[in-house]
Amino acid sequence: MERRMPVATHWGSFVAVVDSGRLVRIEPAPDDPAPSPIGPGMVTAADDAARVLRPAVRKGWLDGLPRTGDRARGADAFVEVGWDEALGLVGGELRRVRERYGDAAVFGGSYGWASAGAFHSAQGQLQRFLALGGGYTDSRNTYSTAALEVVLPHVIGGHPWSYQSRMPMWDEIAEHAELVVAFGGLALKNSQINPGGLARHRTRDLQRRCRDAGVRFVNVSPIRSDTADFLDAEWLPVVPNTDTAAMLGIAHTMLVNGWHDEDFLRRCCTGFDRFADYLLGGADGVPKDAAWAARITGLDRAALTGLARRLTERRSVVMVNYAVQRADHGEQPIWMSVVLAAMAGSMGRPGGGWGAGYATMDATGVAPGRPPVASVPAVPNPVPDFIPVARIADTLLHPGRTIDYDGRRLTLPELRLVYWCGGNPFHHHQDLHRLARAWQAPDTVVVHEAWWNTSAKFADIVLPVATGLEREDFAAGFSDPHLTAMPKVREPAGESRTDHRIFAELAERLGYGTEFTESRTESEWVRHLYEQTRSALGEAAALPDYDEFRRRGGAPLPPLTGPFPGGFAELRADPAAHPLPTPSGRIEVFSAEIDSFGYDDCAGHPTWYEPAEWLGGERAGRFPLHLVSNQPASRLHSQYDNGGHSLDSKIRGREPVTINPLDAAARGIADGAVVRVFNDRGGCLAGAILSDEVMPGVVRLSTGAWWDPDQPGLSGTLDRHGNPNVLTADRPCSRLSQGPSALSALVEVEPHGEPLPDVRAFAPPEIER
Structure with a gap:
C-alpha cells in the first residue's frame, strides 16, 4: 500500500510516495505555487549505480604507499572494508595527526550546502565532533559571497548578512517603487532554492506583483534571460566584469548635473567628497563620465545617462546580484552599488534604496527573517587558525605562506588531514587541475558521501552516508517562517549511516562519546531541538508538540517585524539618533579603515580596476x-x-x-x-x-x-x-x-x-x- 510522506529539501517541500519501503515518486507539495522540478528527479538518483553502499578505502593508501607526495588520488581503485575497520582507520589517523602535528593540522572547514535539516547539519556535526576532539583549522566566508561578506561590514556595518533585513522587501517595492535596476539580473531559476528548506516558493508571484503594480525593471547583465519574461525588463547587455564602470558612469552623470541626493550624502554618509574627486578625475586625470563608461562596458552612452536621470527622478531600487562580486575586484560593484543608491535619492524611503542577492534564493527580499530555530549545539573551536574559504588550494600547496585578509596577515597552516562532510570541493573551487594537484598534499582525506562524485573519488577513506530521505529531522529555511517535518521516508541504502551516527561512534572510540551525544539518540535529539524551539518562542508561536507537529507535517512561525538594527529609514530620519555600526556611524563612501590597509587592489572608496581577464584586455x-x-x-x-x-x-x-x-x-x-x-x-x-x-x-x-x-x-x-x-x-x-x-x-x-x-x-x- 502506498504511503505519502512530507519531504523537505533546499529546493522546496514535496510529498514522497512510498510503496513497501520503495520510493515510487516525489510530488510537489499541493500548496506550493511554483514547485521546483529538481524534487521529482531525486527518485532517479536514490538507488543509482553511483551510490556509495559500503565503507571504502583507496587501495594505495591502504597498501601503505607514501602518504605525502602520493599522486594516485582521483585515479586509484578502492577496497571495501567493514565499518569497524573503517572507523578504526579514521580514528587512528586523527590520533596520529593530532599527536605528531597538532590540532591545527586537521582541516574541518568542510564547505557546502549538504542537505536540509536542523539536526542533521553535516558541517555542524563535523565541527562539533572535531572541536570536542581538540580543535581544527576552519574556513571563513563563502564561495557565493566572500567579497560581499568582507566589504559590507566596512560600508554599512553590522553582521555580513544583516543587510537582508535592512533592504526593501518585494511587497514594499510593489507598493512604493517605480524603478528597479538590477546589476547581474534577477534570474528566477535561482529562487528555486533556500538553505535549510522551504515551505513554498513565493519569489515568482512577488515579482509578478511588482510588475502588475507598474514597477519597471532594467536588467544590466550579459544574459537577457536573467530576468523573467513577465517582467518585460529593459535589457542592457553589459560586458562581463564591468558593472563597476557602468555604475561610475551613472554616478558621474548624477554628480555633474546636480541630480544626486546632496542632503542624504551630507547627513548620512561620510567621505563623499573624496569619492567625488575620483569621479571627476582629480585623482588620476580621468573623469569617470558616461562616455568613459561606455567604452569599457559596451553600453550606449545615452542609455547610461538616461538611467542616471530615471534613478534620481523615480522611487528606485539599485539591486546587485551575487554573481558580479565573484570576479576580480569583486568588492567594488558591491560597494559602488551602495554608493549609487545613496546618490539616487531613494535610500531609506519606503520601497526604495539598495539591496543585494534578490532572487538568488527564495528568501532574499521575500521576508526580512524568521525567529531563531534550535540546531545541533556548536562547541567553541580551541584552534584559532582559519583560512579564507577559497584559499584551500593555496594552503595545501604553500603551507607557511602569509597572505593578507581584511587588514590582517594570515599564515597558511600545514594541513595533514582533511575531513570533508556535506560538500563537494571539486564542484565549487576554481581551476580544478590546480586543486587536484593540491589535493595530493595531505596525508589523509576522509569524506562522507552518498554518491561516488569527484570528491569521493579523490578521497582516501569514503564513509557512506544516508541522504535527507533516509533519516528523521525537521527543516527551517533561511528567512522562511515555517517549520517542516522530515520523517524518514526509506531505509538508508546499503550500509549507509547518518553523519551523526558515524561521529558518535568515532567519538566513543576516541574517548568523548558521551560529550558528543549528550546521551541522546538521534530521534531524541530531533525531538529535543524542536521542543527547545517551541519553548523559546513561547505562546506567540503557538507551535504544537512534536508528535502533533509530525502529524500535521509542519507548522508556521510568527513573522519578524521591524524596525531592524541599522535600518536606512531610521538613518535618513535622524543619523545622530540611529547611527550605523560603522566607524563614522554613517554609510562609508570612503572607508578610512580600508584605506589604512594600503592594498593596491582595494582603495578606500569604490574604484575601477581592470580585471585580469575580460573582453577589453x-x-x-x-x-x-x-x-x-x-x-x-x-x-x-x-x-x-x-x-x-x-x-x-x-x-x-x-x-x-x-x-x-x-x-x-x-x-x-x-x-x-x-x-x-x-x-x-x-x-x-x-x-x-x-x-x-x-x-x-x-x-x-x-x-x-x-x-x-x-x-x-x-x-x-x-x-x-x-x-x-x-x-x-x-x-x-x-x-x-x-x-x-x-x-x-x-x-x-x-x-x-x-x-x-x-x-x-x-x-x-x-x-x-
Whole structure:
C-alpha cells in the first residue's frame, strides 16, 4: 500500500510516495505555487549505480604507499572494508595527526550546502565532533559571497548578512517603487532554492506583483534571460566584469548635473567628497563620465545617462546580484552599488534604496527573517587558525605562506588531514587541475558521501552516508517562517549511516562519546531541538508538540517585524539618533579603515580596476569569449546532477553551453553539437545551445556538472562532462576578501567532432570487494 510522506529539501517541500519501503515518486507539495522540478528527479538518483553502499578505502593508501607526495588520488581503485575497520582507520589517523602535528593540522572547514535539516547539519556535526576532539583549522566566508561578506561590514556595518533585513522587501517595492535596476539580473531559476528548506516558493508571484503594480525593471547583465519574461525588463547587455564602470558612469552623470541626493550624502554618509574627486578625475586625470563608461562596458552612452536621470527622478531600487562580486575586484560593484543608491535619492524611503542577492534564493527580499530555530549545539573551536574559504588550494600547496585578509596577515597552516562532510570541493573551487594537484598534499582525506562524485573519488577513506530521505529531522529555511517535518521516508541504502551516527561512534572510540551525544539518540535529539524551539518562542508561536507537529507535517512561525538594527529609514530620519555600526556611524563612501590597509587592489572608496581577464584586455586576443559560469537551473550547485531533471537537461550526456548564434557561425558550430571549451588552464566538452539570450562574445556554462577527467591523475586532461571550473582561475578577488573570482575567465570554443568519449561522471571507481 502506498504511503505519502512530507519531504523537505533546499529546493522546496514535496510529498514522497512510498510503496513497501520503495520510493515510487516525489510530488510537489499541493500548496506550493511554483514547485521546483529538481524534487521529482531525486527518485532517479536514490538507488543509482553511483551510490556509495559500503565503507571504502583507496587501495594505495591502504597498501601503505607514501602518504605525502602520493599522486594516485582521483585515479586509484578502492577496497571495501567493514565499518569497524573503517572507523578504526579514521580514528587512528586523527590520533596520529593530532599527536605528531597538532590540532591545527586537521582541516574541518568542510564547505557546502549538504542537505536540509536542523539536526542533521553535516558541517555542524563535523565541527562539533572535531572541536570536542581538540580543535581544527576552519574556513571563513563563502564561495557565493566572500567579497560581499568582507566589504559590507566596512560600508554599512553590522553582521555580513544583516543587510537582508535592512533592504526593501518585494511587497514594499510593489507598493512604493517605480524603478528597479538590477546589476547581474534577477534570474528566477535561482529562487528555486533556500538553505535549510522551504515551505513554498513565493519569489515568482512577488515579482509578478511588482510588475502588475507598474514597477519597471532594467536588467544590466550579459544574459537577457536573467530576468523573467513577465517582467518585460529593459535589457542592457553589459560586458562581463564591468558593472563597476557602468555604475561610475551613472554616478558621474548624477554628480555633474546636480541630480544626486546632496542632503542624504551630507547627513548620512561620510567621505563623499573624496569619492567625488575620483569621479571627476582629480585623482588620476580621468573623469569617470558616461562616455568613459561606455567604452569599457559596451553600453550606449545615452542609455547610461538616461538611467542616471530615471534613478534620481523615480522611487528606485539599485539591486546587485551575487554573481558580479565573484570576479576580480569583486568588492567594488558591491560597494559602488551602495554608493549609487545613496546618490539616487531613494535610500531609506519606503520601497526604495539598495539591496543585494534578490532572487538568488527564495528568501532574499521575500521576508526580512524568521525567529531563531534550535540546531545541533556548536562547541567553541580551541584552534584559532582559519583560512579564507577559497584559499584551500593555496594552503595545501604553500603551507607557511602569509597572505593578507581584511587588514590582517594570515599564515597558511600545514594541513595533514582533511575531513570533508556535506560538500563537494571539486564542484565549487576554481581551476580544478590546480586543486587536484593540491589535493595530493595531505596525508589523509576522509569524506562522507552518498554518491561516488569527484570528491569521493579523490578521497582516501569514503564513509557512506544516508541522504535527507533516509533519516528523521525537521527543516527551517533561511528567512522562511515555517517549520517542516522530515520523517524518514526509506531505509538508508546499503550500509549507509547518518553523519551523526558515524561521529558518535568515532567519538566513543576516541574517548568523548558521551560529550558528543549528550546521551541522546538521534530521534531524541530531533525531538529535543524542536521542543527547545517551541519553548523559546513561547505562546506567540503557538507551535504544537512534536508528535502533533509530525502529524500535521509542519507548522508556521510568527513573522519578524521591524524596525531592524541599522535600518536606512531610521538613518535618513535622524543619523545622530540611529547611527550605523560603522566607524563614522554613517554609510562609508570612503572607508578610512580600508584605506589604512594600503592594498593596491582595494582603495578606500569604490574604484575601477581592470580585471585580469575580460573582453577589453590583451588576453582576449587568444581567448575571445567571456565565460559566465552561473548557477544551474536543473540542480542545486552539483547536488543531484545524477537526478532525473539534471540528466534530462544534458546534450548527448554533456552539460549545455549557450553560445550567441553570431559566435557559433564564426566557428562552424551547429545547435546541439558537442564542442570543446578551452583555455590554457584546461578544457571540457559541452553540448551547444545557440541563443541570442547571451550577448555576442559571451558563453554560458553553468556550474555543477560532476568533473569527469579523461585521464584521471593527468593535469590538464580534458573533462568529458562540462565542468566550467576546469577553465576558471584560482585567483583571489583582492587582498581584502581573498574571495573567488570565477567569473573572470576567458575561453575559446570549437567543434569537437567524432568519436565522443563516454561520460563516466556517474560511474563508481574500480572497487575491490
